[in-house]
Amino acid sequence: MAQHYRFDKEKASRRPGVTPLKDAIDQMLDKYRLRNRFDQSYVVAHWEKIMGSAIATRTKTVYIKEKTLFLQIESAPLRDELFRAKAKIIELINREMGSELLEEVVFI
DSSP states (O other), X not given: OOOOOOOOHHHHSOOXXXXXXXXXXXXXXXXXXXXXXXXXXXXXXXXXXHHOHHHHHTEEEEEEETTEEEEEESOHHHHHHHHXXXXXXXXXXXXXXTSOOOSEEEEO
């Protein structure tokens, strides 16, 4: 007769003193004060996901310095439209990151 595996939640729980990897990385980023720099690089790396492919394909340069997002946009009409939507861009990125990462957007 075949035996079947039965999940036992009590036996599967974590041992005391074991920290999940996500928590350990978060603690390291906070301890060495790298959280802000990590969040900035995340925004640059995931620009297409955050803003969409239509905007990302027309964006030449994206970087963040001292809570200011610098964007170089190829298309003048798109730049004008994004200029009017500065507050929305700041809100969208800050919501995505879960912190006050940006205060200003500058078009170069």
